[in-house]
Amino acid sequence: MMSEVLPYHDLPDGKRKQVEQMFNNIAHRYDFLNHFLSMGIDKRWRKKVISELKKKQPANILDVATGTGDLAFASAKQLNAEVTGVDIAANMLSIAEEKKKKSLQAGKIKFLQADALSLPFTDGSFDACTIAFGVRNFENIEAGLKEINRVLKKNGVIAVLEFSTPPQFPVKQFYLFYFRYVLPAIGRFFSRDKRAYQYLPESVYAFPSPENFCGILHSCGFTKTWHRYLTFGIASLYTAHKN
């Protein structure tokens, strides 16, 4: 388990509160740093999530840990679906709302503040659920996945995008160097949050291996788990279906 990986070691709050505070702190720089630090690859990764969902043609999608809403906007446009984006961090959602004002998809998207571990929806509400770079931050991964399972319809699909550690030399060595030294320095400079971009690699190392994460999905009521490495294993895409 990875519950002990916290954004701010010196604060007494639990992980959920600290994660909320961290994303509220960095929200104003989040989109810029996301695209800059990933050299734009993050957009390609979100497209992969959408192509997996295309096969299922979901009419309504829950985007958990929606942040500033990039995946929600892309899904609404490319899948022509109704999308509900939820997040715990109010400042991330404010930026999502600002972007919504300029979006042609505005009529198909709703954002609301909610915790993945306690979703304000009735059982079986959604055809699909997406989570991009969110599940790693949950205080309790299993509790979040079970809650998502609850709000999915039978045979509904979950698609999870998360960072992973590339398995092969020399990408692995380059990535570890970049993640450990370069990314925290750039992140700290632009976000003005000392810990946020140190917490990022720490939480990625602590995240279960693809094999173990597929096992966790299974134990939380999902079947047909599938995993694929993206960009030499820097990120991983998982899909699974509600039993």
Ligand SMILES: C[S@@+](CC[C@H](N)C(=O)[O-])C[C@H]1O[C@@H](n2cnc3c(N)ncnc32)[C@H](O)[C@@H]1O
């Ligand atoms: C790295 S950002 C990802 C945002 C977006 N999905 C993207 O791809 O850019 C992680 C987001 O997860 C949210 N988050 C973390 N724990 C959460 C929880 N328990 N419930 C809802 N949102 C959560 C954070 O507030 C943050 O906005």
